[in-house]
Amino acid sequence: MSWGTELWDQYENLSLHTQKGIEFLERYGHFIRDRCAIEVEYAAKLRRLVKSYQPKKKEEEDYQYSPCRAFKMELNEVNDQAGxxxxxxxxxxxxxxxELNILVKDFKEDRKKHLQEGARLMANLTGQIGNLERARKAYEKAFREAERAVENYQRADADLNLSRAEVEKQRMNMTLKTQQSEEAKTEYANQLQKTNDMQTLHYHTAMPEVFQHLQELDEKRIKNMRNYMLKSVEIERAVAPIIAQCLDGIEKAANEINEKKDTLLVIERYKSGFQPPGDFPFEDLSVAKTYDSNSQLSQPVMQPIHNHHLTAKGTVSGSKIKKRVGLFGIFSSNKKLIEVGIALKNNVAGYGDGAKEDCSDLPPNQRKKRLQQRLDEIQAKIQQETAARDGLMKMKGVYEQNPALGDPMSIEGQLNQSSNKLDKLGAELAKFQGYLEEAMRAGISLSSPSQAPRKPTSNGSATRPLSSRRSSHSGGEESLSRSASDSSVSNTNTNQSMHKKSAPGTPQPTHGPESGLGESRTSLPGSGGEEYYVDEIDAQPPLGTCRALYPFDATSEGSIPMYDGEELYMIELDQGDGWTRVRRISQPIEGFVPTSYIECHLYNT
Structure with missing residues (x-):
């Protein structure tokens, strides 16, 4: 089927059809363009989404759990999908x-050329038909005039009244008109033959050829439309396996989520190693009444009620405890106290916590975990350094066998450095192995039912922070100089601890039991003979509140125990020695706790 034979008379419709076809192909190109823009925008939004949900540095510890790891893998897969x-x-x-844009441009140019050729052929045929019509009209006019001349001659010849000259005139006119009629007839016949030939050529050869070109152009447009659609499918199908792999990766990550392993990880991460508290003791108030030497009944001494989420060690009441005086009264003003409180907040927030090398400031289980991590790091360094030393020794052997490759003595310095590093790492490994063995022994002792109170430190100073914190105002120059010395030592320890980044630690006491406390001692029922300090109630207004970040077992005289999350009043701020005086909210009991174990919140006033 051909347009030239079937649609020989539909030139205008074919012109309009091809125009619409090219416009449709151009519209499909606009669709592909807009789709590309959407794909790019979608990929960019996916990448922004993945970037916004990437774990922050502070969240990296949480990504040891299987849901977090699976989510991170899903983010990576979604990022690959964006790619x-x-x-x-x-x-x-x-x-x-x-290619489609180039093809549309070519189609427009070819269509324009073919239509111009068709228009030219149509104009030629129309012109020839016009010539034929004019020739026919001229022939018709000449024929009519010739007929009239013949009639005039015949009438003149029959009329006997006309002269011979008049008749001859009519005869000559007839002859002229007849000749003109024959010439017009001949021209008309020529134009007719020419027009018929041109029309035959136009409708059977020239225009069918133009229509054939337009048909081929339209078929090529349709075929390319199909090819472009198939190519679009192939392009998307080519990445489908990769997208399927991404989906398989997400599915695999989801299947790797294990709630039991995460439960064990939580236990391993947060287990302190402390034993649960014992039972609450019965407090017999009748036993608390005491009599003086004259057998006169004195006021009963009320025993404090202890929260046995803690270990029942020595506590201090908040009665008649004078406000501490720092180095030459530096911390005596409220303004300085607030500044120290701000510094304390920064310390608690992790800007300057003084961690210990043996991790003794951590709970037992966390201490063992941290020491084991440190041991693994040291062993990895030892393996790396050993491999480097072995490589140097092989290189030295090669140099000795073939001096042309290098000087064996040039390796000696590197071997000595490697040996020194290995010696240092070995010493550090032995040291931390000792720390770990000590932590294991400490964990075993903590797990035993009866826990003995801690002994004084090795340097002979008792672990009693209260003796270094509370002083009498009647001490004169001696107490003032001792306070100055204490502050200088404490400030030195604080400055050194500011350069370390680790978990909070219990401050080491720096003073012995020399300074008088002025408290009366009594034993609580059921406390196993452990002494608590109780004074008259003369409570100071609190400077703020604090919350226990870790449980604290009060092993020092003058300190009080606390459990994790307990809310306390803050009575005096840390003066640089690592201890803060607090008071229980529910009971009038005061004592000292490690500053690094609490989170402080000062009142605005």
């Missing part, structure tokens, strides 16, 4: 959109 969407957009632009 595949970008690949689709790039291939569509390069292999479809660019």
């Amino acid at each position: 595949q969407r970008e690949v689709i957009a790039e291939n569509l632009q390069a292999n479809v959109l660019r």
Whole structure:
């Protein structure tokens, strides 16, 4: 089937049809262009989404749990999917959109050329038909005039009244008109033959050829439309396996989520190693009444009620405890106290916590975990350094066998450095192995039912922070100089601890039991003979509140125990020695706790 034979008279309709076809192909190109833009935008939004949900540095510890790891893997897979969407957009632009735009441009130019040829042929045929019509009209006019001349001659010849000259005139006119009629007839016949030939050529050869070109152009447009659609499918299908792999990766990550392992990880991460508290003792108030030496009944001494989420060690009441005086009264003003409180907040927040090398400031289980991590790091360094030393020794052997390759003595310095590093790492490994063995022994002792109170430190100073914190105002120059010495030592320890980054630690006491306390001692029922300090109630207004970040077992005289999360009043701020005086909210009991174990909140006033 051909347009030239079947649609020989539909030139205008074919022109309009091809125009619409090219416009449709151009519209499909706009669709591909807009789709590429959407794919690129979608990929960019996916990448922004993945970036916004990437774990922060402070959240990296939480990503040891299987749901967090699975979510991180899903983020990576979604990011890969975004890359595949970008690949689709790039291939569509390069292999479809660019070719399609070129093809549309070529189609427009070819159609315009073919239509111009058809218009020329149509104009030629129309012109020839016009010439034929004019020739026919001229022949018709000449024929009519010739007929009238013949009639005039015949009438003149029959009329006897006319002269011979008049008749001859009519005869000559008839002859002229007849000749003109024959010439017009001949011209008309020529134009008719020419027009018929041109029309036959036009409708059977010239215009069918033009229509054939237009038909081929339209078929080529349709075929390319199909090819571009198939190519778009191939482009997307090419990345489908990769996208499927991404989905398989997400599915695999989801299947790796294990609630039991995460439960064990939580236990391993947060287990302190402390034993649960014992039972609450019965407090017999009748036993608390005491009599003086004259057998006169004195006021009963009320025993404090202890929260046995803690270990029942020595506590201090808040009665008649004078406000501490720092070095030459530096910390005596409220303004200085607030500044120290701000510094304390920064310390608690982790800006300057003084961690210990043996991790003794951590709970037992966390201490063992941290020491084991440190041992693993040291062993990895030892293996790395050993491999480097072995490589140097092999290189030295090669140099000794073939001096042309290098000087064996040039390796000696590196071998000595490697040996020194290995010696240092070995010493550090032995040291931390000792720390770990000590932590294991300490964990075993903590797990025993009867826990003995701690002994004084090795330097002979008792672990009693209260003796270094509470002083009498009647001490004169001696107490003032001792206070200055204490502050200088404490400030030195604080400055050194500011350079370390680790878990909070219990401050080491720096003073012995020399300074008088002025408290009366009594034993609580059921306390196993452990002494608590109780004074008259003369409570100071609190400077703020604090919350226990870790449980604290009061092993020092003058300190009080606390459990994790307990809320306390803050009575005096840390003066630089690592201890803060607090008071229980529910009971009038005061004492000292490690500053690094609490989170402080000062009142605005």
